Amino acid sequence: xxxxxxxATSLAxxxxxxxxxSLTAVDxxxxxxxxxxxxxxxxxxTVYVPGDVFEPGTLRSWGDQALAALDEHAPDAASFAxxxxxxxxxxxxxxxxxxxxxxxxxxxxxxxxxxxxxxPRTDAEEDEAAAxxxxxxxxxxxxxxxxxxxxxxxKCMEAGVRDRGIRTxxxxxxxxxxxxxxxxxxxxxxPKVTYPEQVTAFVQxxxxxEKAHGLDAGRIGFEIQIETSQSxxxxxxxxxxxxxxxxxxxxxxxxxxxxxxYSACVGVSAAYQASDHPAADHAKAVMQVAxxxxxxxxSDGSTNxxxxxxxxxxxxxxxxxxxxxxxxxxxxxxQGWDMHPGHLPTRYAAVYAFYREGLxxxxxxxxxxxxxxxxDVMDEPATAKALSGYLLRGIDCGALDTAEVARLTGxxxxxxxxxxxxxxxxxxxxxP
Numbered sequence: 001x002x003x004x005x006x007x008a009t010s011l012a013x014x015x016x017x018x019x020x021x022s023l024t025a026v027d028x029x030x031x032x033x034x035x036x037x038x039x040x041x042x043x044x045x046t047v048y049v050p051g052d053v054f055e056p057g058t059l060r061s062w063g064d065q066a067l068a069a070l071d072e073h074a075p076d077a078a079s080f081a082x083x084x085x086x087x088x089x090x091x092x093x094x095x096x097x098x099x100x101x102x103x104x105x106x107x108x109x110x111x112x113x114x115x116x117x118x119x120p121r122t123d124a125e126e127d128e129a130a131a132x133x134x135x136x137x138x139x140x141x142x143x144x145x146x147x148x149x150x151x152x153x154x155k156c157m158e159a160g161v162r163d164r165g166i167r168t169x170x171x172x173x174x175x176x177x178x179x180x181x182x183x184x185x186x187x188x189x190x191p192k193v194t195y196p197e198q199v200t201a202f203v204q205x206x207x208x209x210e211k212a213h214g215l216d217a218g219r220i221g222f223e224i225q226i227e228t229s230q231s232x233x234x235x236x237x238x239x240x241x242x243x244x245x246x247x248x249x250x251x252x253x254x255x256x257x258x259x260x261x262y263s264a265c266v267g268v269s270a271a272y273q274a275s276d277h278p279a280a281d282h283a284k285a286v287m288q289v290a291x292x293x294x295x296x297x298x299s300d301g302s303t304n305x306x307x308x309x310x311x312x313x314x315x316x317x318x319x320x321x322x323x324x325x326x327x328x329x330x331x332x333x334x335q336g337w338d339m340h341p342g343h344l345p346t347r348y349a350a351v352y353a354f355y356r357e358g359l360x361x362x363x364x365x366x367x368x369x370x371x372x373x374x375x376d377v378m379d380e381p382a383t384a385k386a387l388s389g390y391l392l393r394g395i396d397c398g399a400l401d402t403a404e405v406a407r408l409t410g411x412x413x414x415x416x417x418x419x420x421x422x423x424x425x426x427x428x429x430x431x432p
Contacts, residue, residue, distance in 0.1 A: 033246070034293035037389070039421040041396045042297050043108035043149055044351050045338045046256070050117045051129040051152070056136055059147055063106030065341035067099065069307065073314045074345075083315045084322045084346065086353050093356055098348045101398050106344055108397070109149040109335075112137070114168050115156070115191050116261075123164070130168045134175025141183045151187035153225075157198040166205055173220070177213055188222040189256065194230045196240060199247040206251065221251045223299075227258030229265045232286050242290040252296045255287045256337075259301030275301050275324055275336075284333060300328040302337035307346075318346045325350035334393060348397075355394030362387050363408035366419070370411065388419035 049058055074080035080098075081091035112133045114126060121129070133152060140146035152172050155165035169188070176182050190202050206220045224244055226232065234240035245252050262283055263273035274280065280301070287298050303324055307317035321343055328336055329350065338347055366387040391409070394400035402413055409416075 035295050036293060037297075037421055038295045039417060041148065042334055042393070044334065044397050045107075045336055045347050046109040046111055046299065047107045047147075047338050048111050048113045048117055048153070050119075051112050051114045051126070051133055052118065052121075054112045054133060054136060056139065056145070059107045059110065059140075059145065062341040062344065063102045066102045066106060066344035069314065069342045070099065070102075070345050073307075073311045073318075080345075080349070083318055084349055084353075085319075086349065087357070090353055090356055094349055094352045097352050097398060098345055101348050102344060105147070105398070107147045109187065110147045110151075111187070111189055112150075112152045114165075115153050117153075123167075126164065126168055127171055130171040131175050134172045135179060137183065138176055138179035141185070142180070146183070146185065149185040149187050150183070151185075151189065153189040153191055156190065156192035157201050158192065158194075169205065170209065173209055182215070182219065186220070187253065188220065189225055190222050191225040191258070192227045192261065193224050193244060194228045194240075195234075196243040196247040199224060199244045199252075203247070203249055203251060218250060221253040222248070223254035223256050224248070224252055225256045225258050226283060226287055227261035227265070229262070232283050239286055239290055241287055245290060245294055245296055252294075254297045254299055254335075255291055256299040257284050257287065257301045259337075260304065262301075273304075275303065276327060284331070288332065297335065298333055300324075300333040300336035302339050303343075304339065306340045307342035308340070314342065317342070322346040322350045326354060329354045351397055352399040355390070355397070355399035358390065359394065359400055359404070360408065362390050363405060366391070366411070367409045370409070384419050385421075388416045392416050392420055 047062065055061075070080065074083055077091045077095035080086070080095050081088065086094055114130065118126075118129075130152070137146070137150050140150065152168070154168045154172075155161040157165065173182070176186070190199070193199060202222065206222070207217070209215075210217060210219055224241075226241060231240050231244065234243070241255065245255075257275070257280065259275050259280060260273050263277060263279060264270075266279050268277055268279055284298065284300065291298050303321055305317045305320055307314045307321070325336060325347060328334075336347070338344060366384060369384045369387070391400065391405050392413075395402055395405060395413070405416070406412060411419075
């Protein structure tokens with residue numbers, strides 16, 4: 001082994017201790033502000049349904065309508081792949097998994113809308129609809145027909161609708177409590193947030209509700225919807241969205257980009273309002289940087305081009321939606337909005353093609369990293385984290401199977417979780 005090197009130092013041990021002591025507050029602040037990804041499933045989309053339209057069979061109806069659209073406009077794997085430009089080798093696997101998903105779990109995240117999609121109603125009407133929504137959501141979780149995530153979007157905290165938004169939130173949450181408690185998949189969406197103080201106010205509302213019902217502090221989280229330019233760039237030139245995350249005091253779970261409100265706010269004409277407009281890219285990039293490391297996830301918006309009408313028109317809308325979804329995935333926006341049942345086939349086709357085409361390369365790189373093997377890419381721990389996260393997202397949405405990932409990587413689900421959300425200390429890898 002050669003001559004053993006003499007190890008010498010010049011600094012007293014107290015130097016390290018003093019430096020560590022001086023950074024104690026910074027260490028605590030980093031841990032508080034940047035806890036990392038929560039390690040839970042992130043839905044690939046959010047479906048919005050108006051509060052007066054939601055019914056016990058809404059989720060199944062969306063799946064059935066999506067399957068009917070496939071049957072009518074792309075009845076087999078080859079025709080579906082031809083419309084979207086999916087490679088021949090992926091046509092069968094993607095088509096089969098899309099149909100299976102639509103039969104088993106057509107919607108991953110449902111938001112019952114009491115804001116733009118609901119419109120102005122009398123107080124009595126909205127009270128009734130909010131109470132009904134609570135009852136139906138509770139029943140869905142009780143009988144096994146719920147989406148993994150469900151909740152409401154209330155009106156915002158602006159003066160004109162603030163009281164109505166607060167009341168709807170109260171009616172809905174109270175209804176859930178009276179029906180047995182808050183479901184684990186509960187999600188609330190606060191729209192049109194312009195100032196961090198509005199986030200603080202919503203936190204105050206949730207704190208009051210938790211205290212009234214003896215719930216653990218922080219039990220209720222919420223998403224922040226980014227629909228105004230002021231939420232990206234505040235009057236003082238700071239990134240307001242970063243301050244909003246801080247104002248949420250650990251309750252923020254997501255940042256959702258509102259394509260059309262934001263586009264209109266910055267003056268984009270109606271014909272060019274889309275999630276791939278440069279103004280949209282800028283807003284989402286700021287959101288992404290502000291949220292990085294905080295555990296808050298970023299969601300893309302929607303397209304308003306619906307896949308309805310003659311087959312040629314449906315195919316055109318499908319291609320647009322598929323392309324926008326693939327574009328978002330490449331930019332690490334793993335979630336978006338779907339506004340019509342006809343969007344579900346292309347949502348899942350885009351997501352499944354994205355993960356299936358990258359399965360073998362990602363698995364090989366991760367296996368090589370674990371084995372400390374060579375290859376044409378030299379990966380670091382951060383890349384192993386990204387590779388594991390990629391595979392886990394694919395498994396969670398149904399694009400990949402745990403068994404095939406284990407076969408290709410030699411890793412269990414627990415191993416992937418450990419790489420994706422590393423903790424202090426050495427990682428122990430077990431055999432699958």
